[in-house]
Amino acid sequence: MIFGAFAVVLSLGGCALPLTEGHAPQPAKAILAEGVRCSSSTLSVDTGFVTGALASCSIDEGNRITVAIEPEDEPPINCSPWYAFRVASEPAQDVQLDLTYGTCGHRYWPKFSHDGVTWEYFHSSDVEISSFAGLDRARVRFRTDGKPLFIAGQEIVAPVTYASWLSRLEAHPDVSRFELGRSAQGRAIEGIIVGDPQAREVVVVIGRQHPPEVTGALALFPFVETILSDSSEAAEFRKRFKMVIVPMLNPDGVALGHWRHNTSGVDLNRDWGPFTQPETRLMRDLFEEIGAETNRKLRLFLDFHSTRYDTIYTLTEEQATDPPGLMDAFIADYQARLPGYWVQEEPGHNADSAVAKAWVYERFGVPTATYEIGDETDRELIGKLGNAAAEAMMHVLLKSDAPAN
Ligand SMILES: [Zn+2]
Numbered sequence: 523m524i525f526g527a528f529a530v531v532l533s534l535g536g537c538a539l540p541l542t543e544g545h546a547p548q549p550a551k552a553i554l555a556e557g558v559r560c561s562s563s564t565l566s567v568d569t570g571f572v573t574g575a576l577a578s579c580s581i582d583e584g585n586r587i588t589v590a591i592e593p594e595d596e597p598p599i600n601c602s603p604w605y606a607f608r609v610a611s612e613p614a615q616d617v618q619l620d621l622t623y624g625t626c627g628h629r630y631w632p633k634f635s636h637d638g639v640t641w642e643y644f645h646s647s648d649v650e651i652s653s654f655a656g657l658d659r660a661r662v663r664f665r666t667d668g669k670p671l672f673i674a675g676q677e678i679v680a681p682v683t684y685a686s687w688l689s690r691l692e693a694h695p696d697v698s699r700f701e702l703g704r705s706a707q708g709r710a711i712e713g714i715i716v717g718d719p720q721a722r723e724v725v726v727v728i729g730r731q732h733p734p735e736v737t738g739a740l741a742l743f744p745f746v747e748t749i750l751s752d753s754s755e756a757a758e759f760r761k762r763f764k765m766v767i768v769p770m771l772n773p774d775g776v777a778l779g780h781w782r783h784n785t786s787g788v789d790l791n792r793d794w795g796p797f798t799q800p801e802t803r804l805m806r807d808l809f810e811e812i813g814a815e816t817n818r819k820l821r822l823f824l825d826f827h828s829t830r831y832d833t834i835y836t837l838t839e840e841q842a843t844d845p846p847g848l849m850d851a852f853i854a855d856y857q858a859r860l861p862g863y864w865v866q867e868e869p870g871h872n873a874d875s876a877v878a879k880a881w882v883y884e885r886f887g888v889p890t891a892t893y894e895i896g897d898e899t900d901r902e903l904i905g906k907l908g909n910a911a912a913e914a915m916m917h918v919l920l921k922s923d924a925p926a927n
Pocket residue numbers: 732735827828
């Protein structure tokens with residue numbers, strides 16, 4: 523059995539995850555210390571690392587591992603069946619792994635990594651998706667090489683990944699880093715200001731309200747980096763605008779490997795309005811601070827997510843915005859930068875949905891959008907989409923009229 527031929531490389535400034543055992547290859551017994559969920563005489567499965575999650579597992583003496591994948595809370599819950607675990611093996615051997623899903627079914631193509639940083643897809647000839655009595659199963663066959671192997675639904679993009687990325691950005695003279703506040707479990711919710719902190723016009727960008735939505739993060743990173751590029755348009759943009767970016771609003775959910783919620787069982791993107799949660803209240807306070815400043819004007823709000831395909835949820839024509847027509851101009855400009863790629867837009871608005879996009883529009887009357895990247899969109903393409911979205915956004919905002927008062 524050979525591993526996939528194409529690699530997904532996620533290397534953000536060379537950051538590493540805080541693995542309990544470090545990065546050196548470890549024999550199975552060394553990993554048995556912490557977080558082991560099931561084991562046999564030659565194999566063990568553990569979740570003793572940040573983002574690690576599975577509901578239960580078992581291993582039989584035929585090297586067959588069965589992993590049950592279930593959400594953090596009772597259904598109904600959005601079907602985002604996150605899993606992340608590590609298989610340790612001694613000696614090298616052929617393994618059959620069954621990922622068993624509840625009623626939500628299979629969603630994320632299994633991926634593997636030796637170091638938790640560089641990821642590859644399991645090759646399609648080694649993965650078999652089937653369904654029994656309405657329940658999906660993904661069977662993966664692979665040969666271990668004696669080193670621990672991470673297996674997850676998506677690349678692991680953990681709080682430490684963000685911290686490392688922010689540290690790298692912080693070196694830029696037009697970036698200042700701040701702590702917005704703390705999550706329910708006390709994790710830092712960090713942000714950066716990009717551009718002139720005194721600028722009148724403000725753009726707010728957030729991400730990762732939903733923990734497994736890693737591809738949205740994979741677009742947000744290049745999006746922000748493009749705004750920090752050396753291009754003359756980026757430099758001009760940073761002079762005229764103040765951008766506030768909060769890349770990970772739900773660090774608890776991310777760290778715990780949740781499918782959807784924070785630690786109070788709440789979908790944060792259904793809490794804009796009630797604001798019952800510490801994480802969403804921090805965002806409300808940030809927005810109210812912008813709203814209270816008479817010399818400040820919010821111009822645009824973008825919220826990065828993932829779903830099964832690339833799409834942008836926009837407002838409908840009935841929602842007048844200031845600046846007017848900005849989102850249409852953005853979509854057209856974004857499309858023009860992506861020959862051979864079709865930009866999908868899905869307009870909609872429900873004032874009572876308690877979704878970030880709806881609340882920010884109702885409160886400020888500015889263009890708002892939920893920017894969604896597909897779960898399995900080609901990772902190189904995601905990078906290009908993030909770049910193009912930033913270039914399009916800067917271009918249309920620079921062409922927009924400055925607010926009259
Ligand atoms: Zn989402």
